[in-house]
Amino acid sequence: MSTSTAASPISSVSTHILDTSIGRPAEGVAVRLAARCGRDADWRALGGSATDADGRCKDLPALPEGTTHVRLDFAVEPYFENKFDNKKADAQQDAPANRDSGAGAFFPEVAITFAVAPGEHYHVPLLLNPFGYSVYRGS
Template sequence: MSTSTGTTASSTGTTASVSTHILDTSVGRPAEGVAVGLSARAGREADWRALGGSATDADGRCKDLPALPEGTTHVRLDFAVEPYLEKTAKKQADAQQDAPANRDSGPGVFFPEVAITFAVVPGEHYHVPLLLNPFGYSVYRGS
């Protein structure tokens, strides 16, 4: 696996590129301040290599994810959603003082992390949005 850095897929066409954003469907707004980690591997049996990460901005977007190394075949996005969902649940509970903050006596956050793994091919761009709510999530290949 190549360890070159500083070259993006858009300038060389030899690697894939990745972007993401998060929409909180429970409030119909972007999810700001969620940490997102990016890992890659070259082949199904290869070890994952952490490349770095970012956090979502006010529009729910990560605009500065690291470039993928040449030879990348699989990518993993790790979303640390627990702090965001805890903060959002508290805000909603404060706004509706008579409504319970949790549906049951279990943990306050059902999905503390979301890990999305997908295959890539060189030269392609992959935009992978996360639609998030306290008790579910969905992802898709966007444009």
């Protein structure tokens, strides 16, 4: 008779970003991943990545066993500053480069926190524009 218990299956996270102001993936956005084991536990930084040409982060670190909450931090301000610096002549009618917040993003960073269960995969897409964003659990 064995006295060992199987470890809980590990959860995983992936994400991608679509810039809805241009209808294209957002390339080069830095993404940081943090986790905690319990609602009152401290956040533990796990690492990060940046979105590729398809707007995807395919290499985020695995979540530690016992993770109950995850936070994705998206550094979107540098993305929009670079986009507007390089494309001022191509400003969109529905999302002009210069409006109330100046040349950057109204939201300089986006932090998304969500609960996880053991063994599940969580794909969390970010739909982004200079003046708003939305997220959902994808597949």
